[in-house]
Amino acid sequence: MSRSAEPARPAGERYRALIHEPGVKSIVVLDQRALPHAVVHQSIEHVDAAADAIRSMVVRGAPLIGAVGAYGLALALERDASDAGLSTAHAMLDATRPTAVNLRWALDRVRARVAALPTDARAGAAWQEADTIYTEDVALNAALGKHGLALLRDLVAQREGRAINVMTHCNAGALATCGFGTATAPLFLAHAERIPLHVWVSETRPRMQGASLTAWELRQHGIPHTLVVDSASALLMRRGDVDAVIVGADRVAANGDVCNKIGTYGKALAARDNAVPFWVALPSPTIDWTLDTGDEIPIEARAADEVLRITGRVDDGTAGRVSIATDGTPALNYAFDVTPARLVSRYITERGIAVDVRSLHALHRNGSRGR
Amino acid sequence: MSRSAEPARPAGERYRALIHEPGVKSIVVLDQRALPHAVVHQSIEHVDAAADAIRSMVVRGAPLIGAVGAYGLALALERDASDAGLSTAHAMLDATRPTAVNLRWALDRVRARVAALPTDARAGAAWQEADTIYTEDVALNAALGKHGLALLRDLVAQREGRAINVMTHCNAGALATCGFGTATAPLFLAHAERIPLHVWVSETRPRMQGASLTAWELRQHGIPHTLVVDSASALLMRRGDVDAVIVGADRVAANGDVCNKIGTYGKALAARDNAVPFWVALPSPTIDWTLDTGDEIPIEARAADEVLRITGRVDDGTAGRVSIATDGTPALNYAFDVTPARLVSRYITERGIAVDVRSLHALHRNGSRGR
Numbered sequence: 192m193s194r195s196a197e198p199a200r201p202a203g204e205r206y207r208a209l210i211h212e213p214g215v216k217s218i219v220v221l222d223q224r225a226l227p228h229a230v231v232h233q234s235i236e237h238v239d240a241a242a243d244a245i246r247s248m249v250v251r252g253a254p255l256i257g258a259v260g261a262y263g264l265a266l267a268l269e270r271d272a273s274d275a276g277l278s279t280a281h282a283m284l285d286a287t288r289p290t291a292v293n294l295r296w297a298l299d300r301v302r303a304r305v306a307a308l309p310t311d312a313r314a315g316a317a318w319q320e321a322d323t324i325y326t327e328d329v330a331l332n333a334a335l336g337k338h339g340l341a342l343l344r345d346l347v348a349q350r351e352g353r354a355i356n357v358m359t360h361c362n363a364g365a366l367a368t369c370g371f372g373t374a375t376a377p378l379f380l381a382h383a384e385r386i387p388l389h390v391w392v393s394e395t396r397p398r399m400q401g402a403s404l405t406a407w408e409l410r411q412h413g414i415p416h417t418l419v420v421d422s423a424s425a426l427l428m429r430r431g432d433v434d435a436v437i438v439g440a441d442r443v444a445a446n447g448d449v450c451n452k453i454g455t456y457g458k459a460l461a462a463r464d465n466a467v468p469f470w471v472a473l474p475s476p477t478i479d480w481t482l483d484t485g486d487e488i489p490i491e492a493r494a495a496d497e498v499l500r501i502t503g504r505v506d507d508g509t510a511g512r513v514s515i516a517t518d519g520t521p522a523l524n525y526a527f528d529v530t531p532a533r534l535v536s537r538y539i540t541e542r543g544i545a546v547d548v549r550s551l552h553a554l555h556r557n558g559s560r561g562r
Numbered sequence: 563m564s565r566s567a568e569p570a571r572p573a574g575e576r577y578r579a580l581i582h583e584p585g586v587k588s589i590v591v592l593d594q595r596a597l598p599h600a601v602v603h604q605s606i607e608h609v610d611a612a613a614d615a616i617r618s619m620v621v622r623g624a625p626l627i628g629a630v631g632a633y634g635l636a637l638a639l640e641r642d643a644s645d646a647g648l649s650t651a652h653a654m655l656d657a658t659r660p661t662a663v664n665l666r667w668a669l670d671r672v673r674a675r676v677a678a679l680p681t682d683a684r685a686g687a688a689w690q691e692a693d694t695i696y697t698e699d700v701a702l703n704a705a706l707g708k709h710g711l712a713l714l715r716d717l718v719a720q721r722e723g724r725a726i727n728v729m730t731h732c733n734a735g736a737l738a739t740c741g742f743g744t745a746t747a748p749l750f751l752a753h754a755e756r757i758p759l760h761v762w763v764s765e766t767r768p769r770m771q772g773a774s775l776t777a778w779e780l781r782q783h784g785i786p787h788t789l790v791v792d793s794a795s796a797l798l799m800r801r802g803d804v805d806a807v808i809v810g811a812d813r814v815a816a817n818g819d820v821c822n823k824i825g826t827y828g829k830a831l832a833a834r835d836n837a838v839p840f841w842v843a844l845p846s847p848t849i850d851w852t853l854d855t856g857d858e859i860p861i862e863a864r865a866a867d868e869v870l871r872i873t874g875r876v877d878d879g880t881a882g883r884v885s886i887a888t889d890g891t892p893a894l895n896y897a898f899d900v901t902p903a904r905l906v907s908r909y910i911t912e913r914g915i916a917v918d919v920r921s922l923h924a925l926h927r928n929g930s931r932g933r
Contacts, residue, residue, distance in 0.1 A: 256663025396791040418893040420767040422825025426899035454793025513874025522789040527798035
């Protein structure tokens with residue numbers, strides 16, 4: 192694995208989270224831990240490095256870790272394409288992060304694609320399948336964005352042209368996907384067609400993905416935004432300063448419960464108490480039809496250190512971190528929570544808008560993943 | 563104003579937030595900005611220094627800033643005891659922080675005490691009145707704690723002796739008062755009588771008073787506790803890991819709406835959604851009978867910098883701070899929110915427990931402050 196600081200990419204998305212050049216047997220990822228203060232790319236040439244990148248959150252975001260997992264399996268098969276090698280690599284990658292379902296979905300998909308092939312054909316097929324997952328994710332983002340844009344247009348019409356205030360949480364943006372995001376896709380499209388828009392970005396403790404990733408993405412695109420602490424959400428809604436909340440999802444259960452970054456459930460409660468629409472943006476690979484309710488979703492508990500120490504840029508411009516409590520303070524760090532389906536106003540998917548879980552099922556009847 | 567690092571005080575409370583030695587024409591305060599990493603005391607000898615200490619949050623917490631304001635007025639009268647001097651100092655101190663009502667209440671009380679006196683008697687009377695406010699606050703804490711303890715005993719009885727999990731927010735502890743706190747008073751008493759107790763401490767962005775003050779206080783007293791990010795509250799309640807929430811208040815309106823640290827309203831919503839009791843601890847000076855509802859309470863917006871930069875201890879042990887977003891990121895920093903009375907399960911006051919706003923009025927009928 193090599194690391195190098197690189198300049199901005201001139202592509203449609205200025206900074207791509209994941210790049211796989213055709214024919215190359217490695218991938219390049221943007222190290223999201225260094226953002227927004229530095230743009231650092233990592234070249235990943237071994238399955239262990241892919242697993243590390245997911246585990247340590249060099250890459251994060253449910254769709255993105257799915258794609259990186261798929262490429263990771265291709266990397267593993269380059270070295271050992273046996274049944275045992277496939278099984279071991281699948282298990283190792285699957286264990287890196289437990290909550291998002293996209294990772295398992297992508298790994299299963301690559302495995303299903305290659306399992307019946309002779310070993311010497313497996314790696315090539317895995318690269319192809321990973322590329323397909325990547326390309327499909329870009330298309331999912333675009334379709335989902337178009338449907339979400341329609342909701343934003345309705346909101347603007349209701350607001351008689353004044354700027355609309357949309358709140359988001361964590362980062363369900365370009366940096367969480369292969370394309371231009373899930374929750375942010377409608378925002379980018381709205382801004383592109385000059386809908387007057389302002390975004391409330393909640394910082395998203397403990398890792399501050401709102402402050403470091405979403406605010407940074409919005410800035411790259413010139414979309415007006417304001418950063419707030421996570422617990423300001425309810426007040427802003429009570430003041431009438433939020434017209435809609437739009438968040439991503441790491442896993443959605445068959446009953447429509449939504450597992451997403453810690454703090455999402457609280458935002459949904461605040462939205463309900465103040466009659467603010469609460470929208471969840473999810474591509475279909477995020478739905479887990481095998482789970483009846485959100486209570487069955489495994490909630491990842493990450494290291495206490497993420498709560499106790501905060502990483503950022505110190506005044507001299509270098510990276511640093513500060514402790515917020517005395518050494519030895521016990522801390523607990525659940526990374527996700529579950530928002531009950533009853534609090535969701537709309538599900539925004541690549542196949543259209545669902546007003547409730549029944550309509551979500553209807554939209555995805557043909558895409559069920561084997562329940 | 564002089565600063566000096568001092569060792570721990572051996573008093574009942576090991577670290578007192580405010581000290582006034584009899585006959586001395588200055589006060590000493592604990593610089594809460596340096597906690598938990600350093601114990602630094604400030605001697606305050608001029609009204610301007612008192613105002614600065616409140617404004618810059620060397621001292622904070624509604625009851626404590628009331629007392630420091632009262633002493634500040636005494637300091638002002640030492641130099642200029644004229645009507646104009648009294649009026650100017652009252653206005654300057656009152657403007658330091660707009661949300662908590664205790665500051666205005668304490669300033670008005672000192673002014674009422676001295677206004678009719680000849681100028682040469684005013685400073686002495688002001689010191690006396692400030693001392694009385696201090697002493698009364700200690701007694702209020704104790705009485706309030708006793709009533710809150712009864713609620714905790716009930717909870718333990720319901721839980722059949724297993725440890726109870728109480729969540730608090732920000733710091734309504736000894737460091738927010740002259741005594742041993744409002745929200746924490748029942749906790750300290752419960753721990754003293756060996757009620758099995760564990761406290762969830764929410765860190766309280768942006769200034770981290772939960773992490774730096776409450777966790778620190780609990781540790782001094784040996785009370786088991788765990789630090790979590792603010793937005794973990796709703797998940798913990800949904801998991802059944804919280805038996806009660808207890809918070810302080812900066813101002814309570816006549817209809818029972820509670821203004822407190824940003825994030826309190828969200829916790830109250832999560833408590834309601836999960837049938838967790840939500841208790842507000844408030845001494846009577848925190849009630850503002852002149853305001854019909856919480857919507858009339860002025861919400862302080864502090865500097866964006868508190869959101870954008872986090873202060874703590876760097877690895878070499880010195881104080882430092884890190885930026886969490888790129889320079890120039892817009893941020894908004896409301897310091898308080900308003901929890902509607904309908905979400906409050908119990909008001910804990912020094913006169914007893916109120917189950918709703920009518921019973922709060924009944925308890926305080928004789929203590930109405932002129933409505």
